[in-house]
Amino acid sequence: MPPDVSVRNLVKHYVVPERAGGLRASFRSVLRRKHRLVRAVDGISFEVDRGEVVGFLGPNGAGKTTALKVLSGLLHPTDGQVDVLGFTPWDRRAEYLSRITLIMGQRQQLFWDLPAADSFLVNKAVFGIDDAVYTRTVDLLTELLDLGDLLTKPVRQLSLGERMKVELAAGLLHGPRVLFLDEPTIGLDVTMQQRIREFVTAYNAETGATVLLTSHYMADVKALARRVIVIDKGRLLYDGALDGLVQRYAPHKTITVHLERETDLPDLNGQAEVLSVEGLQITVRAGKDDAPEVTGRLLTQLPIADLSVEDPPLEEVIDQVFRGERL
């Protein structure tokens, strides 16, 4: 089976007006604008198989949103080939647009003054959805998203989280096979983020839809995506399993011990680095290969009450990736 999404050497450059701050510069820019070339996406390639959930990671301005917009047909790329479900996205064929969705956490499509149900009917007409299919889809989404009576209240009366739920539903009415989700949990409280994540997982399991999502929140990525694509400054830094990212960019373990009483630090033979000593708690960092030996030493040399060996937190790993460092 060919992959649902195939991206070959995608490049998207665009030109933005540039001006220095201040009144004089402003006046000058009215007459003569200076422009700057932005390399939003600078040659990335990847494939996504049917039913996969892939997380797009990257700092602000990394090119995540631009990539999603090219994939959903909103932008023409500067160079490269993209194939989604056998279509070239930017041809914007009706058959293609009926099979995908792009949901942007920061941009709403529902009528503000009307209940979401009324906006849904508009989308039903626009996508030409059959009555039976429509009813079935709304039932499924109502159940998965726990929409309850949210659909009958004017959108302006909904909380941010509730609004995101109905926005998600609005974007999924036509039963798309490929979902592009751009920051679907942005600005939501922790509980609501959790609900949205559970929904995406359930929707993916229920419909087998392929999902590409971007997020700032590491929790989203940890919960949803087994595979991550990390991009920064338009370039692909990593594509693979989430675990692999930790292996590759943080090949070390953090060992934390709680002591029974105060004592001198042991000799670590240069295999580990002491990160912190706080009262009876000592944290050291050791290379993956050295970790067992270091742990052994600590156990034999110290009066230990408790010991834990962990991978470094994902946030830290990602941070390292973006700073181009390796530990």
Place this chain on the structure above:
Amino acid sequence: MRILRIVAAFLRAAILKETAYRAELVGNLFRSVINIAVAVGGLAVVFSHTSELSGWRLEQAMVLLGVYYLVQGVVQTALSPSLNEVVTEVRKGTFDYVLLKPVPSLLLSSTRRFVVWHIADVLLGGAIIAIGLIRLEAQITFGVAAIFAGVMVGGIAIVFSIWLALTTLVFWFVRVENITMIFQLFFDTGRYPVEIYPFWLRSLLTFVFPVAFITTVPAQTITGREPLVAIWLAPLIGALALLAAARFWRIGLSRYTSASS
């Protein structure tokens, strides 16, 4: 068929939205009635001093005013709300959702919003035309009515095209509200026959910014006045204007999809 269903869905949403704000609905209707009453009163004042204005009698000028309000009603009900929405959405970034729909963007952009209470302008305009024609004791044959309808459709097509072209500028300049204000300025000249304006302005309003085709020519056709230009020019120019505006829209759109981030 599908298109009709889409437009019906938008129309339904629009009616629901307007009726959700009943106070606004009543206030706006009131404003329409006052506006038109004042305009008719103005005509009456002018014609109390003269029996003819550049060859137009009061009743003929009333028909022209009726045409003006009818066209304005159509524009404000069905055309400008959708196109103004495009301007807002391009700035907010939600225009992307229009492009994500499996329907031609121009169709969606020009049929999405309706401000239904402006229908009042259409009805009042029609009423003024009827009153003018009755007082003229005009003999309206089926043929004259058909020609009038054809000329009106041409006029509305011209209005739509100009508005669409001005809206399309949003893909380059982002802020274009002021440009659409210019449209209203020219359009307002259509309350009076173009013959009353000095030669240079009359030429401008006939050939460059063809307001003449929107109100003067239809009023001439139905009140039996000698037309300013050949009548068949109205639908022809209307059709050409639509084609040109649609082409310009596509150019604007390709800029949007290649230049924006």
